Amino acid sequence: xxxxxxxxxxxxxxxxxxxxxxxxxxxxxxxxxxxxxxxxxxxxxxxxxxxxxxxxxxxxxxxxxxxxxxxxxxxxxxxxxxxxxxxxxxxxxxxxxxxxx
Numbered sequence: 001x002x003x004x005x006x007x008x009x010x011x012x013x014x015x016x017x018x019x020x021x022x023x024x025x026x027x028x029x030x031x032x033x034x035x036x037x038x039x040x041x042x043x044x045x046x047x048x049x050x051x052x053x054x055x056x057x058x059x060x061x062x063x064x065x066x067x068x069x070x071x072x073x074x075x076x077x078x079x080x081x082x083x084x085x086x087x088x089x090x091x092x093x094x095x096x097x098x099x100x101x
Contacts (some may be wrong), residue, residue, distance in 0.1 A: 007024045023077055025101070027060070031063065038066065039066050044062040057087070073098070074098055
């Protein structure tokens with residue numbers, strides 16, 4: 001029996017890591033190339049932000065670049081109203097902007 005994601009995302013595995021979608025897996029592969037080039041120092045996956053009321057928002061990647069830039073990136077194919085509201089709340093509470101890929 002195959003389970004379908006409600007937004008038609010296709011789980012994909014790269015390097016033994018299961019990603020929720022092909023888009024997220026492709027972005028991960030781009031980060032690996034950037035890390036090998038030396039421009040990207042390191043990155044973290046599935047970084048949680050804790051919000052009031054016990055709510056949690058998880059971004060797909062936190063990137064730390066050689067230039068000193070830190071990026072928080074979420075790979076999205078479909079943006080729900082819940083996602084938009086949580087993203088706005090994170091950006092209001094923390095001094096950062098969440099980039100979307």
